[in-house]
Amino acid sequence: MAALLFYKDPAPLNRDLHKALRYQSSGDYSFTDSVNSVPLTGIEFFEASRDMPVLFSKDDEGRFFPLALLSLMDAGHKQLDGEGRWEDSYVPAFVRRYPFALTDEGTVCFDKESAQIGGEKGEALFNDEGENSETLNNIIQFLNNYDQQYKNTRAYCDECSELELFSPFNLQVMADKDNPLRLEGLYVIDEKKLAGLQEEKINDWFKAGWLAWSYAHLHSLGSLRRLLKKQQ
Structure with missing residues (x-):
């Protein structure tokens, strides 16, 4: 499972311990305001590429993973308006799934510190019989x-x-003439190597959707200018 980047106090959801909990959806994404990128899944490359660069990085195990670059700052981003709402760009699923997540074993967990979880407002997570609600x-x-x-x-x-x-x-x-910004530790797909794949491999990738993902990623690099403009 991808790291629980925004979760302050994650806990497994238990129908006995948490039978009274309610969930209230919210358009306030201010919990993301300290990050400059978030993980992305391949199927999101198409929509994300219109608004932000899709790049690759390495995790602690040395395995590559894709991310949506939200800003060219060392920390934080400018995708939010004054009320914490995502402003005029794609919202990655990694962000939208908060305050819930799934462990590698398939257990649903949630952030106990989230303002969207409580016992008074919102939709019940369990019904009176202790079964999952439609919301859950x-x-x-x-x-x-x-x-x-x-x-x-x-x-x-x-x-x-x-x-x-x-x-x-x-x-x-150059964010301005006295403030150069460097992007390091990031990777892109080499377009020449991609075009040089064997025909059988290209056919397999086409059927899997991976070829389209790759070109959506390459297309997204053009949004670096848009990101810089938004930041300025």
């Missing part, structure tokens, strides 16, 4: 879909790595 079932369906896409994206990145398609992406951007 919809949340679980979203989490399962996300988990499946996450695993598919992992397989895609592992094969890109095996085929040695990744190249370092180091870029220096």
Whole structure:
């Protein structure tokens, strides 16, 4: 499972301990305001590429994973308005799933510190019989879909790595004349190596959707200018 980036006090959801909990959806994404990127799944590359660069990084195990670059700052981003609402750009599923997540074992967990979870306002997570409410079932369906896409994206990145398609992406951007910004530790797919794949591999990737993901990623690099403009 991707790291619980925003979760202050994650806990497994238990129908006995948490039978009175309610969930209130919110458009306030201010919990993201300290990060400059978030993980992304491959199926999101298309929509995200219109608004933000899709790049790759390495986790602690040295495995590649994709991310949406939210800003060119060392920390924080400018995707939010004054009320914490996501402003005129794609909201990654990694952000939308908060305050819930799924463990590698399939257990639903939630952030006990989230303002969206409580005992008074919102939709019940369990009914009077202690069974999942429709709200909770919809949340679980979203989490399962996300988990499946996450695993598919992992397989895609592992094969890109095996085929040695990744190249370092180091870029220096002048936010202003006295403030150069450097992007380091990031990677892109080498378009020439991608085009040089064997025909059988290209056909497999086309059927899996991975070829389209790769070109959506390459297309997204054009949004670096848009990101810089938004930041300025």
